Amino acid sequence: QVQLQESGPGLVKPSQTLSLTCSVSGASIPTGSYYCSWIRHPPGQGLEWVGVISYIGSTYYSPSLKSRTYIARDTSKNQVTLQLVSVTPEDTAGNYCAASKSLVLEATTKTMYDYWGKGTQVTVSS
Numbered sequence: 001q002v003q004l005q006e007s008g009p010g011l012v013k014p015s016q017t018l019s020l021t022c023s024v025s026g027a028s029i030p031t032g033s034y035y036c037s038w039i040r041h042p043p044g045q046g047l048e049w050v051g052v053i054s055y056i057g058s059t060y061y062s063p064s065l066k067s068r069t070y071i072a073r074d075t076s077k078n079q080v081t082l083q084l085v086s087v088t089p090e091d092t093a094g095n096y097c098a099a100s101k102s103l104v105l106e107a108t109t110k111t112m113y114d115y116w117g118k119g120t121q122v123t124v125s126s
Contacts, residue, residue: 004117022097040093047108
């Protein structure tokens, strides 16, 4: 059974860089040919797709976040990381990692993904 576990700092100050990690267990990202996506859920708003990285390292980002987002993978640790620079309080959100066997772009429906993590909350505040 594939499991995804998000982790992060919980609290980040405005203008700093948010760094999150998604640890994958039960399958290898490159061997299993998984695409790993990040989706976030700001309070009082709908889910927002952030970006995705393929099993070979190709990345695709939300146009609205592209200039501030960087998704990478560490195949030795079977992890995917998300960095969001120059954060503001509007970046406060629950952040979720999701995995799929096919490329999913700009989708926030859980059924579009094969696996979905429990999420980690990030608050941007001074």
